[in-house]
Amino acid sequence: MDKINELPLEILEHIFHYLPFKTWKICWSVCSLWYRILRGTHFQRIYCLSMNRTFEPQLSELEKRIFPSFRNIALVQWVHRDDDDDDDYEERRLEPVEKDEVTSLKYLFEPTPEKNISELLFSLELDFESLELCSSFGSGRDIIGNRLREIKNLRELILNMYVSHNQTSDQELWLIEHDRIETLKIDLTVTKINIDANLPNLRTLALLTDCYWAFHIIEKHCTQLESLEVQFHSPETMNNMLSLKFSAMTNLQAHLYRDKFVQENYKQTQNGYMHNKKEEMFIKNMPKLKTLYVESNLLLYRIAEPLSRFAHQLEELTLECQQIEFLQLKAIESMPNLKVLNLLYCRIASTRILPTVTMPLLEKLTLINNESHVIFDNGLCNLKSLKVTFWTRSSHKALHKICKKLFNLQKLELLVYSKLANTAFRELHNLTKLTTFRIGKCELKAIHWSHCSALPNLRRIVLTDCRLELSALLNAPLATIFPGLREFYFKSCAIGYSKKSNIAVSFNSDDEARQYCLQQLRAILPDCGISLHDSLFG
Incomplete structure (x- = not known):
């Protein structure tokens, strides 16, 4: 025992991570050091307790005793399905998701999955800091909008809600209000729900949804955000975001899928690479930007040249599913402090058969599943890390x-x-x-x-x-x-x-x-x- 306790605390925590949860209670009874590690705040903040179940039966007393030992909780609720033969299951598997029986908000006070989840979150006086809800239940509005403030120390909220269309209306509003939440991630498959947020301490925001209300949340918190991941609803939403000021932004991820045709139309209406003041001011208003991830041909076309002139602090650039033109490649090369470049599923439209990349200060390069290869020569002489895909x-x-x-x-x-x-x-x-x-x-x-x-x-x-x-x-x-x-x-x-x-x-x-x-x-x-x-x- 003495020898293993001589290991650094970080290594002991890593060893405990591989043990089944049932043995943790035995381990923290071994000695005071193990008790302090397993019941300590640092260990509880590292690991997340994930419960995957229907939540139809009420929680057992053992399960209720387990939850207070964690700071991070993920609840994944799935619809119960009776055992059928393979043929019946194959037919049911192909049915639309909307046909699944999901309990509605009006049944909240009966013994339903929603009632059990509410009891779990609010009756046990849990002191957790991170909550993830992945569910198809219809009482999300009650849990999120009406009682979220009861979780006083909540720092992170992740919503992955697969709500049935017949449970929502265009007028339904979910309001997320909390004084301490620093991270908010929302992934919705339903566009009929309107979500608003008042989070004065918000620092990290991820909105992976095609809903128009996403822009209003970004606009309200833009000056305080340090990290943003957004899936644009339309080119107009992207254009509106270019008018915002992200003075504290260090990490930006932007997605607009299948927009190559839109980018070609935009190129024809503009005078080549003569960008207007909007793109320049957008880059200038992010003086702390260090990491940029772009999955949009239109956005890359509009900001590539301003990035090379004004984003002197940018250190990492990731491009996915892009058709990179020759002038855009040269703009990337001229970024003075760029150290990491990742090209994923891209195609470089160069006048040469194999384009040459001249970036002597680049330290890490990733080329995964691209249609075009690059010439590896002295232009990448300072490279320290390389990941590349070979097909031929x-x-x-x-x-x-x-x-x-x-x-x-x-x-x-x-x-x-x-x-x-x-x-x-x-x-x-x-x-x-x-x-x-x-x-x-x-x-x-x-x-x-x-x-x-x-x-x-x-x-x-x-x-x-x-x-x-x-x-x-x-x-x-x-x-x-x-x-x-x-x-x-x-x-x-x-x-x-x-x-x-x-x-x-x-x-x-x-x-x-x-x-x-x-x-x-x-x-x-x-x-x-x-x-x-x-x-x-x-």
Whole structure:
């Protein structure tokens, strides 16, 4: 006991996280240190108690005693379904959601799921700080609008409400009022509900809904928001938001789906990249902006050039589902303090076959599932972390160029959706500063490692969703190639073995193969931690 208590408190908390909740009560009875950790405010704020049930039966006394031990609570209410045969279930599964029987607000005072949830939240005098409601019940208005102030220490409110259309009207208003809420996240599938909020301490806001009232909430709290994620209802809503002043904003995420046609029309009505004062003032009015996520062709077209001139504090930019034009790419290159660039599902419309990115100060680059590749040359010479997707059989050529040009790389992650060339790892030794190497979605053979020279500074390898042969893995010169390796992870990999394998041991089960693999790898790499998390043998 004394030895384990000598560990740092952070490590002890991490260990307790993996224990079943039922054993926590036993653990906090072991010693005063464990009691202080498990019942302490810091531990309770880290972990969230999530209850997934119908809430039709009332809570047991044990469940009522559990709740006061947590600061974060998530209630996920689902509609009860009787057991049917497979054919009946398949027919019911295809029915519209609106046909499900959901209790309405007028039944709140009967023994219903809504009554039980209300009793849980307000009769037990819970002192929690975070509440998440994911439900289809119709009494959300009563819980959220009328009694929310009773939860005095509430800091975070997350609403994921799948309310039936026949329970709402255009005049129905949900008013969220609280003095301490700092984070509000709303995800609604119903547009008939009107939501308003009066939250003087609000700092983080996420509105993932196509409702027009979202803009009014943003407008009311814009000067105090530090983080905002918004799904625009229309281009007009976006245009209105460009007139607001976000003086405290550090993180902005904006989504407007399928707007390429709108952006093309806007481009024809404007004089090229001659932006008006609205876009310039929008960027100038965010002097603290450090992180920007854009999933809108129209928004990127309008603010790309002002960003390059006025967003000197911007450090991270993420673009998703964008058709990036050549002038927009040059505007991104000219952002002076940009350190992180993420391009996800994008297409670079360049005059060249492969566009060149010249950003010598960039430290982290992510290129995932893009239709266009970029040239890896000295323009990215200071890059320290790279994550890239390869789709073609010539991926080894791009990898060789990465190894020869990006000599400052410390972390490299590859997602390979094609056959990996035998000589793909031949130039890895040029990355003398590489400490972490991750590769996924490919088949690794012994010949791949045979072309790889020693990497003495490599400390961590992660193989994700890869296919390997057990004999090839154990016969590879791993100790010679990775003399300094300290962590070797196999996540969701398929490791095959057969009677024809060059292994003198036969296995009666996959568990025996797993244990044999762990034993052999630990013998080959005695100073390295080995993990076969969710990997299959067969």
